[in-house]
Amino acid sequence: MTPHGADESVTQPATGVIMTPGYATTIAQLAYVWGWPMVNMLNRHHSITAAPQPGLLNGVLPVAPQGRLAMLADYIEPSETFVTCPNQDVVYGLAYMSLDEQPVIVQVPDFGDRFWVYALYDARTDQFGELGKPYGTKPGFYLLVGPNWQGDTPDGIRDVIRSSTALANAIPRVFMDDTSEDRAAIQSVINEIDFYPLSDFDGAMKTTEWADLTALQGPASDGGGETKWVVPEKFFDQFRTVLDIVPPLAGEDSLYAQFQILLDTADGDDEIKKVLTDTAVSTERDVIAPFFKWKHNGRPAGNGWNRSTSNAQFGIDYFLRSGTAKSNMFDNRPTETQYFYIDDDAAGAGLQGERNYTVTFPADGEPPVRGFWSLTLYNDKHLFHPNDLKRYSLGTKNKNLARGDDGSLTIYVGAKSPGPEHETNWLPAPDGHFSLYIRAYWGEEPILDGTWEPPAVRPA
Template identity: 30%
Template sequence: MEEDWRADFYSTKKPDSVYGRQNPLNLLAIDAYIYGYPLVLTDTTRRIMLAGGMSLNQFLNEPVFPSPRYTTIVRPNVDTLYSMAWLDLSREPVILYLPDTYNIYYLMELLDAWTNVFASLGTRTTGTKAGVFAITGPDWNGMLPEGFIRIGAPANTVWIIGRTQTNGPEDYPIVHAIQNSYALIPLSCWGKFDIPKIGAAKQVMNIDPSTQVANMNAAVFFQTMMAAMHRNPPWIQDPAMSKKLAALGLIPGKTFNFYSLSPSVQLALELAIDHGSNLLQAAASKKYFKNSVHGWTLLVKDIGFYGADYMQRALIAMTGIGANLPQDSVYGPAFIAADGMPLSGYNNYIIHFEQQQLPPVNAFWSITVYNDKGFLVENPIDRYAISPHLGRLNYNADGSLTIFVQNTSPGKDLAANWLPAPKGPFNLLLRLYWPKGAVLRGNWTPPAILRMQALS
């Protein structure tokens, strides 16, 4: 992917432009921006959530599905209730207690500050019985009580994103009982109070972190990046990238000062900020438009853990931060219909699954609709996703399933299968939770998104 985006980006620049001339400092600065974008976005998300009342080393349990007012995370799901936590492991390990969920599907995803998933707990990997896990920082070498399962974090900042399957609002009481049994306990406090113990849920401010990052100037962006890198060194060392950063004077540290850099480097970093967002948007457009099949782009590899593919890491952070490993969930974004035209609420669409083409999953699947910014949109029936687990769908006599995606109701007889779309541009996200091998091997393709007509 790296060579593709480089070639595309530079080919669009005029020969006499700073990028057309391939000024070395400017090229290094763009690389630094792409490399640091997920880290800065994660750090911004963390600061917003903590400022909104969330506490370190405690779960925040979302008691209801996200609404259109929710903008803290782009493209939130409405299949599960979230349980999120930010850990600081610099002082000591934190014990994660997971209760018996009595076969209700759940997933606890542990991410580093760079958006890499380093551990996945839950139904697929550890089952639904109770378990106790000790999450330790990279510098901790102590002894754990017998029976604890150790999970070594690559850095002291850890983001836990828990998802518990919720089959509609009527399921809230059952899921709340499970959420309230998830617990995070500092190791030094283990055994001093009953398990489970958890902080009360608080409301997080609905502020869009990606917009905050997009509005940062070069000084704020790179000072945030250097401070975050100081706290969270890269999990995998990349000598080539380290040389690029050093050449720009980007040395991780709490006291990094952007204005101490040379004027030429400051200018290069400012240009990277000016062009970086457009570069990511263009790369995303190519990925999700040009590489789609029937309108969908199934992400079955290079997601959740990114190695040295820094552009892929940045794209996923921008379009869906907190993405799981594909073994836990495969995502299929769609921005266009099968005919190549962008999705718009001025058209009606159908998605028809033949019986043998229904999504092959071990858990469940859904399709969610978002506006062009990646957030939910008000609609008359408060339905933001469609799935067999969220409500009864009407199947055809031959076992096939037809879903109607449009702004207005398709009529009473078809309303059960209606996914309301906003009036303007929108996009869809197909989620396949715990997908079967056919999906992971690339042997399954979702059906075409067919544009039926333009509304008058």
Template identity: 30%
Template sequence: MTSRTSTESLVELAAEAYVYGYPVVFDVSMISAFMHQGFGSLPPTPFNRFGHSTKLATPDAHFVSVNNDTVYSIAQVDLSGGPVLLHVPDTAGAYYVLQFVDVWSNNFAYLGKRATGTGEGDWLIVPPGWAGTAPDKVRGVIAAPTAVISVVGRNACDGPEDMPRVHALQQGLTLTPLDTATHRTGLPAPDPDVPEELRFFEQLRVWMAAFPPAGPDQDHQEHFQPLGLLEEGLSPYVNPDPALVEALTEGLAAGKARVEAASNPPADGNRPPGAWEINPHLFDYNLDHFGVGTIDSPQWKIADRQASYLVRAATARTALWGNHGYEAVYAHTFTDSDGKQLNGSRSYTLRFEQPPPVESFWSVTMYDTPDYYLVANPAGRYSLGDRTPGLVHGEDGSLTVVIQREQPGDPAEAANWLPAPKGDFRPMIRLYTPGQAVLDGTYRLPPIVARG
């Protein structure tokens, strides 16, 4: 290998492979974690069953940028044995979304209030290349790009007192294989004898082969051949050439640096200090698979496929299993209106002169850095939004959120308090079914302002 290709070019190729392959490695790793450990209150759950959260997310859910507005119902669906029938209950007008994600982290279908309404129905999820006949009375067919997919369900929940309603909906959400064919019980396993420093590339090799991407991406994979990523059978990383090991480890570090830089880009000099990073097109890297509830339009696609790989990796790193902008928009900031890093040693305000323009609802959630996990606090409040009871508005209808570590002494400020950690933090605003002013950029979120 190294005789045909210089070490320098192998390092660059390995860095490209890391950026390209990070989403599938991270996604499949999260699928495995869900099936074996669960996420927070979501229990470990086997294939083709929904795992239901029994409460809104708390800091014990170690998942990047997990939301605290909706209650999760998540299923890892295996289609290796054929189609699976999904039953969806009637939510009686309440917001919900079922998001369908392939193992490359592409959102390829949606069911829910925005996409298909809130009525009851059955949907058939079919594997790649399926050419059968759907049963009578199904509302539609959802064609999966990969043989394993994630279905990420979110039911809006207005707090603990609303959980009985949500729990009843969860019980009505079911998956049933269409026939009795045997489905796999686990994910393809990387070779355990591969050394830890090469584990990423071994995972990528195995999972690329098990879950082929769309045709154009398969063509792109061909140029990773010098790295051994297309080798079948015995892993090339068990007893690799030392020069290859050196190139892969250097490339891994370089690829990680690129993803981290893309995940936290430097401030745009043309943007005012403290402006929120908001990009309705963060999930536009899906270029090939558009099913029920998606919008197949150039407006919602990244024009440059090569550029889409870095966007996809950075998005997986910071917001895995997030929605397209037309379903929900996410905005975050690391700095205040003076351009200084947000930190729990200071007190801040976030003043909304008017509510953000949304068709469903909005919230602001607190996360730590660098993990982007929810922040534990004595009040047990991890987010705040238009559904939070007891908020105190100004006479002009404005809302001032107080962000600080300690609970404010003033009762009105305490009602509007979003607890912060003692160190650096990154809040995120979510706008569910955002209005056009959000999507076209004419609406601007207010900056966070330091007090004192």
């Protein structure tokens, strides 16, 4: 068969051949690395859109039927395991969509001076469209459509935003100070955030009390980290769907042809079918799992930190796309957010809660941003560490941070309190391994060009 849009004048792999196990292993391993983020997206979509109505899965995760949004009304709960590396600087929402069959209306309220961005992801985990404060987006209605949608655009729509794939999701992020006053002030704004099918559009701004979402019962976390969205033993059955619904990028036709012949061969050859399963299991262990370590993500940023690059604009950079999907899926694009992460202290030793550390930003040395910044602590699973202070990050949202006489800001990190005089600047850590993560939303030029360096993490 000829894959989507392939040039028929170019010779494609022959059908009906007897493929050797060694060759099948080679192509299967590439298919697994290439397709891992998209199978991940496919399974998240199926799980989230199974919700009968917008609600909070187990009282924690926003879920909704296809084409609809569920929105939090506060920071995400620390017990969530839907995605690694969440943050507690923003109020999140989540929607999954199939945009060819069901175009979706996006409501944008008047956010005033508050930072906000609606991150829109296609099936490849690349962002599309530009909706947010960095883009000067005006309040009103926007229409999301799929690559093949040809319907009429109703009056009252500011812009039509087309995804490169029918399968897409949206994650609104709205900044909120960590104060009771701002928690109250943000409610009227977020209550006008919504995504819903075009068939429901009547030109009037809809309002939903997101704080009143119903808790929906679902599978409980097994305590083993992020929900396991890719199961190696099932991967190649689901991979077929990816090839059907995700059209190739320029230059990918030959990849699609190789992958399709591999699947077709496995259909009639039990030995090759077993090769696919065995290769999926070994590639998960040997290739995907190591992406969880920050040293395998992005590029060096100074003082032992790595930084993101090409996030949410991966294109054919399969290495970074799969690495990000494994370690911290759903980044914002680089101009919206830069991420810095580290597993080791300044001496190269792994971060351990039994030790205390300091992270000191010199005067005028905090991340230069037009949005906000934060330093977040994650446990060894890239999730929040429950603690008595219910504190998981420090930064712009915190209005009581103590600074030195010279204007510097020192954040204390460790399982043991640094003492009452420093407690406002303390990030509690678990007893074992942990990592640190800096977010710089809407970075200024030193963030974008890489000249700003994160401070060293020093043992106290």
